Amino acid sequence: HVQLVESGGDSVQVGGALNLSCDASGDPIGRYCMGWSRQAPGKEREGVASISLNGRASIRHSVKGRFTIYMDTAKNTLYLHMDSLEPEDTAMYYCAARITPVCDYAVVRDFNYWGQGTQVTVS
Secondary structure, eight states: OOEEEEEOOOEEOTTOOEEEEEEEESSOGGGSEEEEEEEOTTSOOEEEEEEOTTOOEEEOGGGBTTEEEEEETTTTEEEEEEOSOOGGGOEEEEEEEEOOSOOOGGGGGGOSEEOOOEEEEEO
């Protein structure tokens, strides 16, 4: 099965941008629905974005227009580009994967393969 390692989290100012990466190994990410989830202190984990095998993206409404999910299958890497960051975006961000016909941001939190997370702090 796939193993996932996130990177790119940082502390940024409001309005700033970050690019998160998720390096995968053990299996091609093209076999999976890939996604990003986040969890803020005291809150439940929530799906942020997903991308299917054919490149179809699903984005959470609150970040639509600011976040972009994409993947490079040659590098076996998933990305999340985040623009116009807001304090509400502060959270631990996790990369996730699942072999599933339902590839939507709303189900990312139920995926079965996870990375260790990378912290994003906006202030």
